[in-house]
Amino acid sequence: MTKLKFIFLALLSVSLWTGETTAQVLDPSEAPLDGVYSKSKNNANRKPIPYVKLREADVMWLKRTWRIVDMEEKMNQVFYYPKKPTQGRKNFVQIIMDAIMEEGSLQPYAASVDGTENDMFQVPMTPEEVGEVFVYKSTFADIDEQGNTIDTEVENEIPLSEITKFKIKEEVFFDNERSVLEFRILGIAPIVPKIDADGEVEGYQEEFWIYFPEARFVFAENEVFNRQNDVHRMTYDDLFWKRMFASRVVKESNVYDRKLEDYLSPMDALLEAEEIERTIFNFEHDLWSF
Numbered sequence: 001m002t003k004l005k006f007i008f009l010a011l012l013s014v015s016l017w018t019g020e021t022t023a024q025v026l027d028p029s030e031a032p033l034d035g036v037y038s039k040s041k042n043n044a045n046r047k048p049i050p051y052v053k054l055r056e057a058d059v060m061w062l063k064r065t066w067r068i069v070d071m072e073e074k075m076n077q078v079f080y081y082p083k084k085p086t087q088g089r090k091n092f093v094q095i096i097m098d099a100i101m102e103e104g105s106l107q108p109y110a111a112s113v114d115g116t117e118n119d120m121f122q123v124p125m126t127p128e129e130v131g132e133v134f135v136y137k138s139t140f141a142d143i144d145e146q147g148n149t150i151d152t153e154v155e156n157e158i159p160l161s162e163i164t165k166f167k168i169k170e171e172v173f174f175d176n177e178r179s180v181l182e183f184r185i186l187g188i189a190p191i192v193p194k195i196d197a198d199g200e201v202e203g204y205q206e207e208f209w210i211y212f213p214e215a216r217f218v219f220a221e222n223e224v225f226n227r228q229n230d231v232h233r234m235t236y237d238d239l240f241w242k243r244m245f246a247s248r249v250v251k252e253s254n255v256y257d258r259k260l261e262d263y264l265s266p267m268d269a270l271l272e273a274e275e276i277e278r279t280i281f282n283f284e285h286d287l288w289s290f
Contacts, residue, residue, distance in 0.1 A: 034087075048216040048237045051184065054175065061283065062173040065276065066259075067247035068191075072164050075246040078225050078239070083161050089223050092236060093163045093190055096210060099218045101127050106215055108208040111189055119169055119187060121211050133207040134158045136195040158193060165191040167206050168247065172280055174287070181284040185212040185240060212240075249273040 071080035071092070079092040090098070099106040108130050110123035135155055142152040169187040174180070189206035196202045219236035226234050239245060250273070251259040260269040 046220045046235060048220040049241060051213075052175075052178065055177070058175050058177040060174045060176040062171055063280065064169075064171045064253040065249050066251040067168040067170070068165055068250050069168060069245055069247045070165050073246050075244075078227070079166075079236075079245070080164065081225070089225060091160075092166070093160050095218065095222050095236065096188075096190065096215075097130075097160060099215075100130055100210075105218055106210050108210055109187075111206045111208050119189070119206075119209055121187065121209060125208055130208055133192055134160075137197065138195075138199050139197050156195075156199075158195065162193055163190050165204070167191060167250075169209075174284070181280075183243065187212055188215065216240075249276045252276050 069076055069079070071077065081091060082089060083091065085094065096106065100108055104127070108125045109121040110118065110125050110129075112118055113123055135157055137153050137155055139151045139153050141149050144150055167189045168185055169189075170183055170185040172181065172183045175182055187209045189209045191204050192207045193201045194203045194205060216237050219240070220238075222236055223233050224236050224239055226232050248270070250261065250269075260272050264272055
């Protein structure tokens with residue numbers, strides 16, 4: 001009897017272990033409904049709202065600016081979370097990387113040419129080149145068979161969760177035909193940490209750009225968390241269209257082509273960024289002052 005009990009327990013443990021390793025995820029059509037209603041199957045095929053055609057003669061005033069979006073700020077946390085895909089949602093950087101590395105639906109462009117910053121979408125990058133951006137080499141002391149200390153070099157991958165900021169290049173202009181002040185984003189660049197051989201972060205910089213008008217088709221197909229209403233499913237394209245994010249101006253078009261930090265202290269750069277925002281606001285306000 002004892003022997004039979006042992007065999008039974010052994011078979012039970014094997015079946016449980018096998019069940020854990022061979023578990024299959026049910027197809028959404030076969031799994032129980034996770035919610036009170038079925039989501040539309042057309043959500044993944046949504047298209048962005050097309051821009052209004054703009055003529056050069058209609059642009060009365062224009063200013064180009066560059067902004068930094070910190071995804072850890074409270075208003076911008078919808079870009080950063082979820083860290084892992086869940087409930088049909090992915091974070092902003094994950095969407096960009098999947099579109100580049102797996103789907104091939106986004107074309108990245110180099111952020112520098114011959115050591116000089118370049119954000120004009122002139123040098124296309126391959127997915128392999130983008131993948132190398134997230135790999136860094138580090139060294140550690142090891143001991144060989146003879147007891148000698150040697151330096152061993154290994155490759156490490158920067159997790160996407162380490163990317164907490166991205167840069168926006170955009171133009172704000174006044175359309176004289178429609179009498180509106182409008183923002184249009186031209187490009188987005190994730191800001192990647194630069195890690196030295198000791199594994200320490202030595203700085204941050206944009207490594208590649210994506211052309212926003214092309215990326216809108218990708219962003220329009222991906223949902224973003226809506227804090228106010230779960231049934232009102234917004235997309236990342238909606239988020240940019242409605243300007244529902246916080247940002248800080250780090251550069252405006254100027255004769256020297258320099259950033260605010262190149263000639264101002266951190267505090268003065270912050271004040272100057274606020275002044276640029278105020279200038280844009282006042283321009284529109286003054287047009288309608290009687």
